[in-house]
Amino acid sequence: MGKERRLIGAIGLILLFLCLLPLMASDYHVSVFLDLMMWIALTESWIILSGYTGYISLGHSAFFGLGAYLMAITWTHIPYGLGVILAGLLSTAFAFAIGFPFLRVRGPYFVILTLGLTEFTKFLFINLEIKLGGTVGRILMMTPGLHTLYYSILVVTAIATITAYFVKNSRFGTGLFSIKEDEDAANAMGINTSLYKWLAFGISASFPGMVGAILALRRSYIDPYTVFSPIVSFQVIVMAFVGGLEDVEGAVVGAVILTLISEALWARYPYTYMIILGIVMIFIVKFMPLGLVFPIKRRILMRRKGKDR
Amino acid sequence: MSLLEGFQVSKNFGGLKALYDVDFAVEQGEIVGLIGANGAGKTTLFNVISGVYGPSSGHIRFKGENITRLKPHQICQKGLGRTFQVVKPFLNMTVLRNVSVGKLFGRDRLRHRKDAERDAQQILEFVGLSEKADIPAKELTLAHRKRLEIARALATNPELLLLDEVLAGLTPTETDEAMVLIREIRESLGVTVLMVEHVMKAVIGVSGRIFVLHYGEKIAEGTPQEIAENPTVIEAYLGERIEL
Numbered sequence: 001m002g003k004e005r006r007l008i009g010a011i012g013l014i015l016l017f018l019c020l021l022p023l024m025a026s027d028y029h030v031s032v033f034l035d036l037m038m039w040i041a042l043t044e045s046w047i048i049l050s051g052y053t054g055y056i057s058l059g060h061s062a063f064f065g066l067g068a069y070l071m072a073i074t075w076t077h078i079p080y081g082l083g084v085i086l087a088g089l090l091s092t093a094f095a096f097a098i099g100f101p102f103l104r105v106r107g108p109y110f111v112i113l114t115l116g117l118t119e120f121t122k123f124l125f126i127n128l129e130i131k132l133g134g135t136v137g138r139i140l141m142m143t144p145g146l147h148t149l150y151y152s153i154l155v156v157t158a159i160a161t162i163t164a165y166f167v168k169n170s171r172f173g174t175g176l177f178s179i180k181e182d183e184d185a186a187n188a189m190g191i192n193t194s195l196y197k198w199l200a201f202g203i204s205a206s207f208p209g210m211v212g213a214i215l216a217l218r219r220s221y222i223d224p225y226t227v228f229s230p231i232v233s234f235q236v237i238v239m240a241f242v243g244g245l246e247d248v249e250g251a252v253v254g255a256v257i258l259t260l261i262s263e264a265l266w267a268r269y270p271y272t273y274m275i276i277l278g279i280v281m282i283f284i285v286k287f288m289p290l291g292l293v294f295p296i297k298r299r300i301l302m303r304r305k306g307k308d309r
Numbered sequence: 310m311s312l313l314e315g316f317q318v319s320k321n322f323g324g325l326k327a328l329y330d331v332d333f334a335v336e337q338g339e340i341v342g343l344i345g346a347n348g349a350g351k352t353t354l355f356n357v358i359s360g361v362y363g364p365s366s367g368h369i370r371f372k373g374e375n376i377t378r379l380k381p382h383q384i385c386q387k388g389l390g391r392t393f394q395v396v397k398p399f400l401n402m403t404v405l406r407n408v409s410v411g412k413l414f415g416r417d418r419l420r421h422r423k424d425a426e427r428d429a430q431q432i433l434e435f436v437g438l439s440e441k442a443d444i445p446a447k448e449l450t451l452a453h454r455k456r457l458e459i460a461r462a463l464a465t466n467p468e469l470l471l472l473d474e475v476l477a478g479l480t481p482t483e484t485d486e487a488m489v490l491i492r493e494i495r496e497s498l499g500v501t502v503l504m505v506e507h508v509m510k511a512v513i514g515v516s517g518r519i520f521v522l523h524y525g526e527k528i529a530e531g532t533p534q535e536i537a538e539n540p541t542v543i544e545a546y547l548g549e550r551i552e553l
Contacts, residue, residue, distance in 0.1 A: 178399055190385040190386050
């Protein structure tokens with residue numbers, strides 16, 4: 001009980017800090033934290049499908065881009081908050097629509113299929129934009145201020161993290177983990193594997209949709225090349241692997257580490273950042289396939305058990 | 310009414326007839342053996358019964374209900390559990406959690422993990438794995454993995470249990486222990502058993518009745534005594550008479 005109370009206390013302090021930050025910090029620091037939380041939200045939502053079921057998806061970019069475009073099209077017509085929620089719903093609806101055929105495909109084939117999805121949506125939007133508007137990009141006028149965007153990302157990130165936590169510890173989550181371990185055995189033990197994967201895919205997709213919508217306003221200019229860029233998916237995967245695929249805390253740790261490296265290098269040495277991203281990925285997969293967080297947690301657990309005896 | 314009935318069940322893979330017009334019935338409370346050479350269609354029959362794939366023709370009834378087109382999870386929830394020939398433990402979960410999955414999603418469909426783990430503990434005691442409850446399944450020996458496979462199937466609370474070669478690869482001592490367990494499943498839990506097995510001593514020792522499949526067709530059916538003396542079976546499968 002004491003441990004749980006301490007955990008809740010720590011989370012409360014972090015939330016309080018994040019809520020008060022814009023009142024104390026410079027715009028630069030606020031935007032760094034905005035970036036950081038955006039990656040946490042993307043990574044937490046990614047592990048709900050890919051971390052828990054083992055279906056490694058490169059489709060996060062597609063949902064991110066869809067959300068961004070929904071916001072670009074509806075902005076100035078409907079309230080900002082409604083646009084964000086609609087972007088999440090649209091992404092989920094899209095994931096549900098394509099989910100059953102997509103999730104019949106396993107392993108590397110699923111990875112390639114989701115990469116194809118991202119490329120497909122990108123070129124679909126390039127063509128649509130040229131046909132309809134004659135140009136490729138869109139400029140968004142009169143976008144909300146930095147603080148509004150910051151607080152909306154904070155809300156989305158908090159919900160994504162809480163969702164990842166509750167899914168992991170629920171009956172539903174046990175079903176997802178069973179699918180990851182052995183899908184046929186899970187099915188034979190009574191788990192409706194098709195339905196569970198489909199639900200996880202839909203839940204997971206809503207967050208990149210919302211984040212994409214907010215980021216469209218943050219950037220105030222979008223085009224299909226940048227919002228449907230597979231780099232978004234790649235970064236999320238590296239962050240998840242660094243922290244540990246099944247860890248709610250791991251997603252946070254991975255996002256923090258990679259965002260800090262990116263902040264340090266991106267402005268002056270953008271190519272160095274991509275090289276480091278690649279090296280980190282290789283190192284983690286080769287030497288720490290469980291990520292950074294799980295081995296530490298296990299050691300703490302072992303020590304506690306040792307004390308008990 | 311039989312517990313499980315198959316009517317002219319056939320299954321083709323392309324041009325290959327894996328099963329051809331197989332009729333069978335399993336009565337409540339029996340232990341039935343299913344034997345046949347490699348490629349005779351035994352595992353295919355298990356996969357058709359448990360819904361992994363539908364038959365090309367024919368149909369299957371369980372407790373009088375047509376289950377031919379149901380999915381594996383639906384069939385499991387109706388009370389028909391199975392094990393896999395190549396065991397499929399959830400390697401990174403503890404033994405206890407492996408078994409609790411059956412309690413959460415099988416016929417009982419418990420809502421809470423705590424309840425599921427409490428019930429799973431009883432099943433582990435029944436199969437003799439309670440000391441291993443807290444270790445990951447990947448650390449188990451083959452004999453223990455086979456027991457875990459049975460425990461997981463029992464956790465789905467089946468009325469009929471399909472056992473697919475649970476004795477293969479075990480030492481003679483382990484085989485004897487597993488045979489005791491299979492009898493116990495019928496005696497103590499009242500679960501009907503249909504088992505595929507290559508270890509003839511075991512099939513003959515525990516089964517009340519035996520089916521023989523040969524190239525996808527059922528060529529014989531009867532008591533162990535009758536099967537062991539059946540000339541067709543001896544020619545097709547056994548090779549020589551078995552001394553009982």
